[in-house]
Amino acid sequence: MAAEMVLSDSAAWGSQELTNAAAAVAKAAAVGKEGGKGPAAAPRAAQGAMVVVVGAGPAGLLAAHFLARHHGCRVEVYDRRGHPGPIPIRPGDEDDDDRAFALAMNVRGGGAVAAAGLDPAAFTSVPGTHMCEVRDTVLARGDGLPRVGGGRGSAITIAFDQPRVVGSRQAFVRALLHQVEQQQAAAAAAAGGSAKGGSVAFHWGQPFVSADLAARTATFEKGEVGATFSVEYDLLVAADGYWSRVRRAAERQAADLCVTTSPPNHQYKVVRGLRPVPHLRLGPAAGQSGYGSLFMVTEAKAGVRAAGGGPPGSFFMSQPSEEAGVTAVLSMVHARWQGLEGGTAAAYRELLRVGYPSLPDSWAEEMAAQLAVRPLYDTGMQVHASQLHAPGVVLLGDAGHAVSPATSNGMNSALEDALVLSQALEACGGDLAALPERYTAARLEDAHALQWMDRAMSALVGRGGAAAALKASLVARVILSKATGGWVRPHALVLLKDGSLPYGEAARQVRRDAAVAKLVATGLGVALVAAWLKGKAH
Ligand SMILES: Cc1cc2nc3c(=O)[nH]c(=O)nc-3n(C[C@H](O)[C@H](O)[C@H](O)COP(=O)(O)OP(=O)(O)OC[C@H]3O[C@@H](n4cnc5c(N)ncnc54)[C@H](O)[C@@H]3O)c2cc1C
Structure with missing residues (x-):
């Protein structure tokens, strides 16, 4: 039997149990008393103001919803991609392939979703979202996975105090969008077609190109190559991910905004639709309800150390739904992919045999075959910004503070950013002109602390x-x-x-x-x- 140790990470410790968001409100209020830095801009009421959100990822969707429903803004969301698709998601949907890794939403992200008036419980209870709840994570070395007839090595199980929701990024985006669109339609119908209490409109397949911060205009590309159009805004929300073009445009025009980035040191591939094996408790047994586990399996024999820390190779395994089967993400440092890419399934079979000998035998062939043909993705760069705003612009999620996947906090912090933005707007009495600076005051320390811990986590293996x-x-x-x-x-x-x-x-x-x-x-x-x-x- 694999030795198993159960650790509890209970969160119940009374008065110390603050959230970032609650602490952020206090900080934002303090900045209000001091009056903030620089000359005060003329107040601009949020009610009825035009907000342009660039990026319909977790940060952009939740921010759009907060600003429309809670502050009465007219929000226009632009994304360079097409509509992500409806719920239910067909099992094996090709759209969901894009970055179909196992993201875990914890109480931080779920709390922000609930505070917006959306329902995080629907992410798993509505059929066809292909997400599951997990209540623990199993950490194992490649030769230490629990095996059907007993096995070598050891696995550590870390029990969560609150279950987490696991799914792909795209599945989270669809689930959020589904609810935002539903509430938007209901609000518009209740207001007789004109949503007086704010509105959200989506523009798919229209990438952001540039912005003029002084004139408060943003330029987007139309469907046809080279055709562009500009829109005026009162607030521009940069939620366009770690490679943010909005952030780069703002950096060129705002002297106070300095950004440093470090390139990703890992790349990953996704293997999908593996048949569940009962001895790995990845999801509820067929026909039963209940929780699954999230597995993280690091290589048995690490050949190359990751530059800047981090395990050189890991598998993340989850079972988002019974129909979708098991999803496994292989993440490795760049150097380990070299020599494998462009190779045959045999090379991957050998990697699995040596690095992960206790993976279920029935998976080896299927995994190797998929790994040989699946696309390789970068895990995303780390982004460190001196502040989270520029004149008339706020930076949310990965656009402002991308971290490595090791922290499991990228999406959770992105969702919390939207809540902090909303609370900062409340704290400055609904004045959009004061919001960018307030938002930085409320969020920057936490954003930098998260990045510091991201590096500390990598140092753990150093x-x-x-x-x-x-x-x-x-x-x-x-x-x-x-x-x-x-x-x-x-x-x-x-x-x-x-x-x-x-x-x-x-x-x-x-x-x-x-x-x-x-x-x-x-x-x-x-x-x-x-x-x-x-x-x-x-
Ligand atoms: C392998 C891996 C595992 C991860 N695991 C976890 C986890 O367990 N838990 C967790 O919390 N986080 C995790 N993350 C991080 C998480 O995916 C990101 O932090 C999160 O998606 C950030 O959300 P966002 O809304 O800021 O940006 P994104 O999700 O990147 O969304 C940005 C949006 O902007 C759009 N866009 C980009 N450029 C433009 C443009 N020019 N014009 C218009 N639109 C544009 C994109 O199409 C996209 O829709 C993981 C990441 C990776 C790579």
């Missing part, structure tokens, strides 16, 4: 004093938390995955814990040397 202190503090917290029945809180990196800590608070805890671990290790070292010297003297 060598040296900093990595050792981090590992020691993580293990110490796990043991103490278990021994005291949860009185000692789990490590902040564990809570980060669960979504129950503001990012800034989590980063402070991680730093503090690592400093204590260093101090204890140094103290022990000094005591040992002293004891040894004393023994020698006798």
Whole structure:
């Protein structure tokens, strides 16, 4: 039997249980008292104002909904892609192939969706969304997966306090859009065709090209190549992902906005429709309801270290629905794909045999065949911005603070950005002119803290004093938390995955814990040397 350890990352610790969003409101209010920086722009009421949102991903969709339904804005959403498609999603839908990796929405993202008046429970209860709920994550090495007749190695199961919703990015986008469109139609009908309480209109297949921040106009491409048109806006929301063209246009025109990016060090492929195997509890058994698990399996023998940290190769496995079967994402550092790309299924079969020997035998052929032909995607660059706004512009989600997938927080933080934006607008009395600066005041510390923790997580697999202190503090917290029945809180990196800590608070805890671990290790070292010297003297 594979040894299994169950850790609880309970989030129930009373008064300390703040959310980033709640903390953000306080910060935004504080900036209001000080009056903010720079000359005050003339107030501009949000009610009836024109907001242009670029990008209909998780951040853009939720922000559009908040601004229309909660603040009465006229919102126009533009996306370079076509409409993502309806619910239900056909199993094996080609549209869903694009970045069909397993994203996990935790209480942070789900809380933001609920605060917007949408229903995160419908993501799994409405048939055909191809999402499932998971209540734990299993971490294993390639030779340590639970096996049908008992197996070697070990797996660690981390139980979540709250179940998470797992699905592809595209499935989340469809589920959100479905509800936004439904509410929009209901609101328009209730208002006799003219949605007085704000509106959302979508423009698909129309990429953003440029913006003039002084004139407050944004330019988009029409269907025909080269044809463009411009629209005026009161607020421009950049929610167009890590490669954001809006952010780059703003950076050229706003001296205060400086952005640094680091390229992705991993690439991934998606394998879909594998037959479920009962001994891996990836989803509810056929015909039954219940929870599944999310598996993360790192290579048994790591040949190449990831530049900047991170495991060189991992499989993420989930079963979004019974009809869709098991989805497995193979993520590896660039170097490991070289030599495999353009090769045959045999090369992938060999990779699976050596790196992941305890994957179910029945999957090997199918996985190798799919890996040989599936497209290779970058995991996305990391984005660090000096502020989350420019005049008349706000940066949301990956456009403002993209992190690596290791944190499981990209989409969750993007959804929370929309909530923070809405709360910042409330805090400045519905004045759109004051909003960009307020939003930065409310969100920047958390955005930077998330990025710091992203790097800290990568450092976990590295060598040296900093990595050792981090590992020691993580293990110490796990043991103490278990021994005291949860009185000692789990490590902040564990809570980060669960979504129950503001990012800034989590980063402070991680730093503090690592400093204590260093101090204890140094103290022990000094005591040992002293004891040894004393023994020698006798
Ligand atoms: C392998 C992998 C695993 C991940 N796992 C997780 C996870 O478990 N949990 C989690 O929370 N996050 C996860 N993430 C991160 C998550 O996918 C992103 O952080 C999230 O999608 C960001 O949302 P967004 O709305 O900011 O941007 P995006 O989802 O990138 O959406 C941007 C939108 O803008 C549109 N667009 C782009 N350019 C233009 C243009 N010029 N004009 C008009 N429209 C444009 C795009 O078509 C797209 O619809 C993972 C990412 C990867 C790569």
